[in-house]
Every structure is written in structure tokens, then in C-alpha cells.
Amino acid sequence: MTIRPPRWVVAIAAAPVIVLGAPLFALLWRLPWSDLGGALRSEAAKSALGLSLITSLSATVLCVLFGLPLAWLLSTGTGVMTRVIRALCLLPIVLPPVVGGVALLLAFGRRGVVGQWLADLGIQLSFSTAGVILAQFFVSLPFFVLSVEAALRQMDIEFAEVAHVHGASPARVFTAVTVPSIAPAIAAGSVLAWARALGEFGATVTFAGSLQGRTQTLPLAVFNLLESDPADAVVLSAVLVVLAVAVIALLRDRWFGVLRSEVQR
Amino acid sequence: MCFAGCGGSSGSVVDVLAASSYTDVADELETLLEDDLGINVRFSFGSSGAFLEQLNQGAPAAAVITADDKTMRRLESANLVDASIAINRNDLIIVTSDSDVGRAINSLVYLAASDDAVTVVCADSAPCGAATDQLLKQAGLTLSPASREPNVRATLTKVILGEADAAIVYGTDARVHPNLRSVEIVDTVDVIGRAAAVKGKTHGSDIVESLRSAAATQILADAGFSAP
Numbered sequence A: 001m002t003i004r005p006p007r008w009v010v011a012i013a014a015a016p017v018i019v020l021g022a023p024l025f026a027l028l029w030r031l032p033w034s035d036l037g038g039a040l041r042s043e044a045a046k047s048a049l050g051l052s053l054i055t056s057l058s059a060t061v062l063c064v065l066f067g068l069p070l071a072w073l074l075s076t077g078t079g080v081m082t083r084v085i086r087a088l089c090l091l092p093i094v095l096p097p098v099v100g101g102v103a104l105l106l107a108f109g110r111r112g113v114v115g116q117w118l119a120d121l122g123i124q125l126s127f128s129t130a131g132v133i134l135a136q137f138f139v140s141l142p143f144f145v146l147s148v149e150a151a152l153r154q155m156d157i158e159f160a161e162v163a164h165v166h167g168a169s170p171a172r173v174f175t176a177v178t179v180p181s182i183a184p185a186i187a188a189g190s191v192l193a194w195a196r197a198l199g200e201f202g203a204t205v206t207f208a209g210s211l212q213g214r215t216q217t218l219p220l221a222v223f224n225l226l227e228s229d230p231a232d233a234v235v236l237s238a239v240l241v242v243l244a245v246a247v248i249a250l251l252r253d254r255w256f257g258v259l260r261s262e263v264q265r
Numbered sequence B: 001m002c003f004a005g006c007g008g009s010s011g012s013v014v015d016v017l018a019a020s021s022y023t024d025v026a027d028e029l030e031t032l033l034e035d036d037l038g039i040n041v042r043f044s045f046g047s048s049g050a051f052l053e054q055l056n057q058g059a060p061a062a063a064v065i066t067a068d069d070k071t072m073r074r075l076e077s078a079n080l081v082d083a084s085i086a087i088n089r090n091d092l093i094i095v096t097s098d099s100d101v102g103r104a105i106n107s108l109v110y111l112a113a114s115d116d117a118v119t120v121v122c123a124d125s126a127p128c129g130a131a132t133d134q135l136l137k138q139a140g141l142t143l144s145p146a147s148r149e150p151n152v153r154a155t156l157t158k159v160i161l162g163e164a165d166a167a168i169v170y171g172t173d174a175r176v177h178p179n180l181r182s183v184e185i186v187d188t189v190d191v192i193g194r195a196a197a198v199k200g201k202t203h204g205s206d207i208v209e210s211l212r213s214a215a216a217t218q219i220l221a222d223a224g225f226s227a228p
Helices: A008-029 A033-041 A044-076 A081-093 A097-108 A115-120 A127-152 A156-164 A168-182 A182-199 A202-207 A218-228 A232-265 B020-037 B048-056 B069-077 B100-104 B108-113 B127-139 B152-160 B171-175 B204-211 B215-220
Strands: B012-021 B040-046 B061-066 B085-096 B119-122 B148-149 B166-170 B181-183 B190-197
Touching: A008 B069, A008 B085, A008 B119, A033 A044, A033 A232, A044 A081, A044 A127, A044 A168, A044 A218, A044 A232, A044 B048, A044 B100, A081 A097, A097 A115, A097 A127, A097 B061, A127 A182, A127 A202, A156 A218, A156 B048, A168 A182, A182 A232, A182 B108, A218 A232, A218 B048, B012 B020, B012 B048, B012 B204, B020 B127, B020 B171, B020 B204, B020 B215, B061 B069, B069 B127, B069 B190, B085 B127, B085 B152, B085 B171, B085 B204, B085 B215, B100 B204, B108 B127, B119 B127, B119 B152, B127 B166, B127 B190, B148 B152, B152 B171, B166 B171, B190 B204
Parallel strands: B012 B040, B012 B061, B119 B148, B119 B166
Antiparallel strands: B061 B190, B085 B166, B085 B181, B085 B190
């Protein structure tokens, strides 16, 4: 039986709903419906949209490629090193993105600790599209690693052990048994990481700068347009809202699906 | 908005929105205004391009200082401020880092022709960016910047950090860091800094009056802002 909350609880709960809902409502309210196409067809909007899709998807692919092995390692470890690496993975979530950008500059900038070696090889990450992807990878990797690691820790290891006993190598067990069984968590982690990469602003503008077609992603274009053409900024913001809503719709099945199956177990 | 506890001896704080190029004269101007008017003054900085939206949304500023007249005209025609006055003149110059590529830069023509130099300029929505576009158009040159930064100080920072070899900024900005090398631009573009009182705010017109006093002009001149 469900116990219904009293009226005063409902009243208090309404306040945050308004705080969360009002900005979304206001954005749609102020949307220049008659001129949507014009705003989206502008050169700045088109290149920002294309660049955002390319960079955020690249960052997500990198998160999966490098995040899976890292999550596997973290899920099996118990030592001090594991805890240190996990803390390192959490850092970009709690760090203000602009601080992440400054740190990226000091590490991978042209005169940075790592960056000066890259510069000798003729590689400059700052002001490049690769720099945007690096900034997005930096901020979104934690979301992927933490979701997948949690799933690995909660996974039923029986199948994996059976496969191992029957002579399958650890790598074969991981790809053939483990990965398929945590597929929902991998999908949910990827979508979360992608959403974070898509919305990335602070680290990108600090580390990669802002240039149309090369480093000016959707959030940077919104920021720039707000000063020159606020109506177009609202339209681009709405594009990001639509993408965010799509992510939530996707996650509703994936993410909550995982949680539900955990609860049932 | 000012909650209990903020402000000093005379109570509330009066805010002034200023273009980021005024960052280094703010302390002295604040002291001058406080001595002149007996109020607590606090400068906050940003790109002049952003002031229209901020004032539209009710930013609690009594006065506003923009880096150029174009952005001030927009504030005036939106009826957000009273009639403005010119407080200084500034010009565009090139600053370079001490890298080999940076040191080789000796003119705007050289910079535009250089393939090696990583150059940053201001966003076209910021006054320094609009002036840069005008400068290049006048000179009949094209530049391929690595980035268009949100305001003049962000642009300058990229050179100070060594990420960029060169930037086009205001003459006054070149003075802020010892490692910066400045290169004059022949037939440069002047920008006129303007101040105005925000409509319906107390102290606004007093601040603007004080900003055109001899003492304020001297502070600005010491920082390299010439008389309008």
C-alpha cells in the first residue's frame, strides 16, 4: 500500500518543480516560432550544430574505448591505487569546468607539462577541434566509468566464472560474457557521457577557445549569440533542450531499467 | 541585490558595469568615486556586448562604462541609460609573446601574411572584435585567427599564457604584463570609451560626472587611456 504524502509536503514539493520547470517554459515561450528556420539556417548555427555532433560523438566513442578497460580495472581492485584512481575519475564531476579548462591548458597547452612535448612534434591541441574533443572527454569520462563500474560490481559473476573454468581467457570472458550482460549500463553511461560532452562549455572555451567551424560548439555559439543576436541564441538553446529531452527519454528505459532490475534482484 | 551585512560604512554598495579593458584602473576609480561621493562603489567587468542583456534583465548597476560608442548607442536607443559622455580614447595594437614566432611580428601586414603565428582576436560581439574587423577591412587584409575570445582580457590572457603568439587588443592592455611585446598598427582604429547613468538609479549621474573630472582623467591617462 502506498501512503499518500500530506498536503503540506505537496506544497513544498511544488516549489522545486516550478524552479525546474519555469526556465524550460520561458525558453519555449520566448522562442521566435515564425523565424525558427532562419535562425537554424544561419552559418553560425549550422557549423555549431555539426561541430557539436562530431565532437560530442567522438568524445563518447573515446569514453567507451578507454572507459571500459578502466571501469573493469576499478571494479576488480580494492587497494589504495584503485581508490586514488576512482577519486581521480570523480574529480571532473565536482570540479568547475572552467578550472578543468585551466588545468588542461597547464597540462596540454603549448607550454604545458605534456603540451610542450606535443608542440615539438608539431601538435597543438589548444584552439583545435581535437582540443574540444579532449575537453569533452575530460568532463564526460567520469559519467561513463562510474555507471559501468557500478554495473560490473553488481553483476552476477557466476556466468563469467563458468566461462573462465571452461578455459576462456579473461579478455574473452569480458567481451563474450561480461560486456553483453552489462550492455544496458554501457548504453546508459554512453548517453550520459554524450549529454555531458554536448553541453560542455567552461573547459572548452578556456582550453580550446571559440572559433566558428573549428572550436565553437553549440553552447559557445549560444553564449556568443546572446550578445549579438539574443533571439537566435534562444533558438539554439531550444535545440539543446530538445536533445536533452531526447536523452531523458532514452535513459528512462535504459537507466531506470537497470535500476529496476537491480531492485528486483 | 544586497542582503544584510554587505556593504561598508555608508551601507549599500553602488555597482558600476565596466568593459573588461578598465580592469586595471578600477581600484583607483573606485577610491576616487568613494572619496568624491561618499558611497561604496563596486566595479564588475564583462564584455560591453553583454551589458544590453544584463541591464534588460535588471542588473543592479547605477552606471555603465562601455569600451566603444556603438555598444553605448545600443543602450541609449533601448532607453536603458541617460545620455552618455565620452571619457577616453583607446586604440588597437598587436601584442606578441616572447616566442620566436612572436618576436618576428613587426606589423599588421606581416601578421596577416604569417602562416606560423597563432593569433587570437576578440569575438565580433565584443567592441574590441568589432574594431578589429573594421581595422582589417580598412587595411584590406584578412586574418585567420585561431580563436575569437569573449572579451579583450580573455584574448590577452591567451598570449600571456603563451598559447597564442599574437593578439589584437587595446593599447592600454599591452601595459599589463611585462612579458608582452607590443607592435603599433599604422592607421589604427580608435575606440571611444563612454560612461552613462542607468535610468532611474540614484548616484548614476554623480558617478558619470565624477568620471569626467580632472582627477579621473588623470587616472585614465596614467593607465594609457588618452583624452577623448
